[in-house]
Amino acid sequence: xxxxxxxxxxxxxxxxxxxxxxxxxxxxxxxxxxxxxxxxxxxxxxxxxxxxxxxxxxxxxxxxxxxxxxxxxxxxxxxxxxxxxxxxxxxxxxxxxxxxxxxxxxxxxxxxxxxxxxxxxxxxxxxxxxxxxxxxxxxxxxxxxxxxxxxxxxxxxxxxxxxxxxxxxxxxxxxxxxxxxxxxxxxxxxxxxxxxxxxxxxxxxxxxxxxxxxxxxxxxxxxxxxxxxxxxxxxxxxxxxxxxxxxxxxxxxxxxxxxxxxxxxxxxxxxxxxxxxxxxxxxxxxxxxxxxxxxxxxxxxxxxxxxxxxxxxxxxxxxxxxxxx
Amino acid sequence: xxxxxxxxxxxxxxxxxxxxxxxxxxxxxxxxxxxxxxxxxxxxxxxxxxxxxxxxxxxxxxxxxxxxxxxxxxxxxxxxxxxxxxxxxxxxxxxxxxxxxxxxxxxxxxxxxxxxxxxxxxxxxxxxxxxxxxxxxxxxxxxxxxxxxxxxxxxxxxxxxxxxxxxxxxxxxxxxxxxxxxxxxxxxxxxxxxxxxxxxxxxxxxxxxxxxxxxxxxxxxxxxxxxxxxxxxxxxxxxxxxxxxxxxxxxxx
Numbered sequence: 001x002x003x004x005x006x007x008x009x010x011x012x013x014x015x016x017x018x019x020x021x022x023x024x025x026x027x028x029x030x031x032x033x034x035x036x037x038x039x040x041x042x043x044x045x046x047x048x049x050x051x052x053x054x055x056x057x058x059x060x061x062x063x064x065x066x067x068x069x070x071x072x073x074x075x076x077x078x079x080x081x082x083x084x085x086x087x088x089x090x091x092x093x094x095x096x097x098x099x100x101x102x103x104x105x106x107x108x109x110x111x112x113x114x115x116x117x118x119x120x121x122x123x124x125x126x127x128x129x130x131x132x133x134x135x136x137x138x139x140x141x142x143x144x145x146x147x148x149x150x151x152x153x154x155x156x157x158x159x160x161x162x163x164x165x166x167x168x169x170x171x172x173x174x175x176x177x178x179x180x181x182x183x184x185x186x187x188x189x190x191x192x193x194x195x196x197x198x199x200x201x202x203x204x205x206x207x208x209x210x211x212x213x214x215x216x217x218x219x220x221x222x223x224x225x226x227x228x229x230x231x232x233x234x235x236x237x238x239x240x241x242x243x244x245x246x247x248x249x250x251x252x253x254x255x256x257x258x259x260x261x262x263x264x265x266x267x268x269x270x271x272x273x274x275x276x277x278x279x280x281x282x283x284x285x286x287x288x289x290x291x292x293x294x295x296x297x298x299x300x301x302x303x304x305x306x307x308x309x310x311x312x313x314x315x316x317x318x319x320x321x322x323x324x325x
Numbered sequence: 326x327x328x329x330x331x332x333x334x335x336x337x338x339x340x341x342x343x344x345x346x347x348x349x350x351x352x353x354x355x356x357x358x359x360x361x362x363x364x365x366x367x368x369x370x371x372x373x374x375x376x377x378x379x380x381x382x383x384x385x386x387x388x389x390x391x392x393x394x395x396x397x398x399x400x401x402x403x404x405x406x407x408x409x410x411x412x413x414x415x416x417x418x419x420x421x422x423x424x425x426x427x428x429x430x431x432x433x434x435x436x437x438x439x440x441x442x443x444x445x446x447x448x449x450x451x452x453x454x455x456x457x458x459x460x461x462x463x464x465x466x467x468x469x470x471x472x473x474x475x476x477x478x479x480x481x482x483x484x485x486x487x488x489x490x491x492x493x494x495x496x497x498x499x500x501x502x503x504x505x506x507x508x509x510x511x512x513x514x515x516x517x518x519x520x521x522x523x524x525x526x527x528x529x530x531x532x533x534x535x536x537x538x539x540x541x542x543x544x545x546x547x548x549x550x551x552x553x554x555x556x557x558x559x560x561x562x563x564x565x566x567x568x569x570x571x572x573x574x575x576x577x578x
Contacts, residue, residue: 107422
């Protein structure tokens, strides 16, 4: 059993935030704990409208709690939230009228036909939302007459995606929306998000997949341990990614000399594993460091060199050291 | 609301059919019962049952109808239905993993919960009124009759008792996660309460004293509800419903 602790405002009046653009999200000092566990440290956010903002972080980093707090599914312990100019108050129903939410972990009603489930998901959003959700489901080739018990997890995820994109709302909060999708469907979903944002919608997207976030997001917020670690534009993240090199060697290889030589050539170690070394380049050009490492035949021979497309974990190590992972 | 009500249609139909079948079987058995009441009393294994047979014999067809339909039929089937309808109301969503998608829609939690509570309460109580309303018709087959108006008042008392039990289970469903555990716990408690009812020295501790033949016979005779037995049920229902709303407002998906 889990229950919310008291918190937030119980009032039903809706305060408007001064001077906020429609579709924007503003968060000030938002925090939430579950018992002794701090799920969300006091956090500030300003998300501008008409863009896709990615929330990145490992499991338990606070991404889902943040999203749930934004729309009132989880009551906050402290802090203020405004979505589309409207303050979050009471149980957040007025915010949910202005945005759609697709949860990361979910189940649907197996006995229902997909069509009925879709209608149920967009209930209260009007006929247009229902028609649009069905149209999207058609585009994704979902068999709407089938019962959901025959749907795969990926198909259910797509149905949820259709329900989240059906209504014409200024803000969409999508938690792990492409999780469980095959690469082709993931591409379609991401393209639909790009189309959506061109019409001025604000999208807050959480994901474990750095690649997809890099592909569609204009901005990325990294979280860990309930804290916002960084808030960067996609270009800034790409630039940082270009400074990371991962080297893999035979297990048990002594990497002390490799590390020392790399340091001389402007590449500091940011992470070490069994036969692995993550280097951060001081300059963008990797060639001097690589030439030095590969030019010395007395150094251990690398089995694999990864450059330019670091994993989310590598980016974390680069930003915050090994403890952050 | 329409969708919520629709979910209760099939279980409610099953509940009505079972209740009506039990009622018809009992009413058609009346002539045999009347003839063999002495033998039945002799067969009763415990004092409380002997007293009950006495009450039925003295009260005639009215006592027999309220005893069979309300005390036996509605209390047993109705208790099961109350637990069945309420145990999964919120805990079922948690158990299925659908709580978050249920809550994520643009409806207040209060509305979601009240819709569900009302739908279940209607599904639970309407069959009692419906089957009670058919009673005079079936009594015609055994050449006897009972006034419908006081019988319907008895149905109000019975429905209120079950709605209070339903509200208690509903409240537990907003607090805990396992619908099966909730159902088994409440069924165990109600069975215990019924067992207490059957033990003469502690029978006054049983909640089934609020819905036994004695209560119904008073309603039949006076033609009005007995406030001391009716309003506590209304109050309990209100308390459990408010507690459910508070608990649900704090529930984390």
